[in-house]
Amino acid sequence: MENKLTSFCTGQEEALQKLIKDLVEKYQPEQIICFGRIQHSNHSSSCFFEPAESTSYHYFLLMITAESKRIEFNVQDFVNFRFADGKVTILSHGKKTVEEAILKGSRFFTTVLSQGCILYSKDGFIQTYAISEVDIVQTLEKARRQFERRFPLAKGFLNAAQETLATGHYSVAVFILHQVLEQSLATLIQVYIAYRTDMHHLGRMLDLCGCFLSQTDTLFPRNTKEEQRLFTLLNNSYSGARYKDNFTVSAGDVTLICEKVKECILAIENLCMHQLVVFEAAVKARVGRNILATDPVETEVHHG
Numbered sequence: 001m002e003n004k005l006t007s008f009c010t011g012q013e014e015a016l017q018k019l020i021k022d023l024v025e026k027y028q029p030e031q032i033i034c035f036g037r038i039q040h041s042n043h044s045s046s047c048f049f050e051p052a053e054s055t056s057y058h059y060f061l062l063m064i065t066a067e068s069k070r071i072e073f074n075v076q077d078f079v080n081f082r083f084a085d086g087k088v089t090i091l092s093h094g095k096k097t098v099e100e101a102i103l104k105g106s107r108f109f110t111t112v113l114s115q116g117c118i119l120y121s122k123d124g125f126i127q128t129y130a131i132s133e134v135d136i137v138q139t140l141e142k143a144r145r146q147f148e149r150r151f152p153l154a155k156g157f158l159n160a161a162q163e164t165l166a167t168g169h170y171s172v173a174v175f176i177l178h179q180v181l182e183q184s185l186a187t188l189i190q191v192y193i194a195y196r197t198d199m200h201h202l203g204r205m206l207d208l209c210g211c212f213l214s215q216t217d218t219l220f221p222r223n224t225k226e227e228q229r230l231f232t233l234l235n236n237s238y239s240g241a242r243y244k245d246n247f248t249v250s251a252g253d254v255t256l257i258c259e260k261v262k263e264c265i266l267a268i269e270n271l272c273m274h275q276l277v278v279f280e281a282a283v284k285a286r287v288g289r290n291i292l293a294t295d296p297v298e299t300e301v302h303h304g
Helices: 015-028 071-080 095-103 107-115 136-166 171-192 202-209 225-243 249-292
Strands: 030-045 051-066 085-095 117-121
Touching: 015 051, 015 071, 015 085, 015 117, 030 171, 051 071, 051 095, 071 085, 085 202, 095 107, 107 171, 117 136, 136 171, 136 249, 171 202, 171 225, 171 249, 202 225, 202 249, 225 249
Parallel strands: 051 085
Antiparallel strands: 030 051, 030 117
């Protein structure tokens, strides 16, 4: 086992510092680690106004708490309310859960704790974890297993949604389409970063994908008001279609959502297959290095 320590971050943005302070006061965590940051810069100029520049950030944080009780959804709502200078996607797990996951070879927690940037530590020191190097062979095997198990489930939901749409059960159809996208995104996240998510909020799942994909908006576009409306309808169907008597959806809207979801899962399938090819190449490269390292060196013996 090799111990790898995460370093403290320096030069944090003021808004992020304020957020970390608020999180510490509210939840008293053991550690807060940043495992990703996306910077969005906007430069504008015109004949009719002075040139202007603006910058916003999307941070990806892991908060480790003393207790194992899951508070992730409340924490995300808290962060959304407190942080207005960009976006923060935050995951929250108990210290014991993290330690057990590392012992089982979790690629996600191993990577975050060995390469992430510590924003806060309760005792002021870097918490040490016994972290072994990520096994690329296991990475490939686990990623392939997740893809082969979960993606057919998403396709099965899609078939069910199309059949339900054809029979005129529109509210049921849009709920099943939610399951299609949820399962597809969960598979994508598992394949790329080996994180097992139990989120049902599609927007938050897409936000998390931002830590490994640069263009998540292309999966399910939310740029125009109409695209946002359809996405909100799909996202709200998870609870609305089951529990709200006034939840209704038209045949036209479900048809449009269905087409977007079909395009989305096709893109996700291609992304997953591409990443599996990347892992396979890494395994072959490792095997090749091992062969070179273990091959005996042939020498010529000259007898005089």
